[in-house]
Amino acid sequence: MSEQVDDAARRIPEASVARLPLYLRALSSLAEAGRTTVSSEALAAAAGVNSAKVRKDLSHLGSYGTRGVGYEVDELVQHISSALGLTRRRSVVLVGVGNLGHALAGYGGFASRGFWIAGLLDADRSRVGETIAGVVVRHMDDLDEVVRAGDVSIGVIATPARAAQEVCDRLVAAGVTSILNFAPAVLQVPDGVDLRKVDLSIELQILSFHEQRKSGIPA
């Protein structure tokens, strides 16, 4: 790790990092609802975490809130965004423009968090030239050029499962150092490359738990 790294970022435990986006999501909802301050208890409830953990996680960012008032919503959004590196625009290349790729390319939640789609790529030449959300689809063979020109560090895989590992290997070879995998496949990456997999059913599983409790039928 470089010596220039921000001290705050260095100290944040991995499990806290994973909760910061949940706080950000909750804070965004509160801000949209017109709230300017929030207690750790209310933020905890909105994020589905206990309030002692919220206070501890936020203390890693140097955010302590004010007794009897809580946290300033806007200020906390800034602190968390900064800790996550969202205040700097990050270039993303998205591979696979099927239904999911289409949906992701048009997803407002990426741009609002500072992610910029520098390129849309597909192995299918019949898709090349199509414009999706303002970006022209290019062929997979242009990957190196897209990554270099857009200073891309993050690759998003939205291909069918069978193509995912090859696409992953090509992304890594092109210099991408973080991979977000939406394909239902287990991928291998070399050391130094971060890999995360999205499971779209996770929130549905949490709802299932509550449905089970509501229905009163034992598991």
Add this chain to the structure above:
Amino acid sequence: MSEQVDDAARRIPEASVARLPLYLRALSSLAEAGRTTVSSEALAAAAGVNSAKVRKDLSHLGSYGTRGVGYEVDELVQHISSALGLTRRRSVVLVGVGNLGHALAGYGGFASRGFWIAGLLDADRSRVGETIAGVVVRHMDDLDEVVRAGDVSIGVIATPARAAQEVCDRLVAAGVTSILNFAPAVLQVPDGVDLRKVDLSIELQILSFHEQRKSGIPA
């Protein structure tokens, strides 16, 4: 809450419930890689949680593992699936068959976790009759019938933001008691209805944190 509810499910704290799908995702990857046992440390690393928390969460399910061996992967998958109510098939209605709705309808991760799409609905009559992933799209006006016939308790909203609240209200009126919202809108639901919102950029934000650390540029 009904007296018939399973005791184990009753005791699990909300924050633990939210982590169970993460363990399930990690365990599925381990199983696909041929692993039959896993230590709490290895499971913790794969799920991005600390190992003491893993042990505590799993103890709520009555899973304690074996000293020096860890947990049996298959057995733990069963315990977690059972606690989340995934061993019983849950019927889901999905509203909005744009790109995201298409992608969700064809998403293998729902079926593999026991979620069955009992209906695909859209307000656009030109989409009605189309078959997606084996299910024929019906008009939103058929909602009550689809919910009743399919014994649907969970509604998934994949509409544009402007339509989401009205769709949510109609789902609740039809008897749906859990809502998963993919639309970029803040929704209101009455007491007794569970609402969760998916933010597709959450994993990307975690990668951003690591990119920031790797690049050595302070936030």
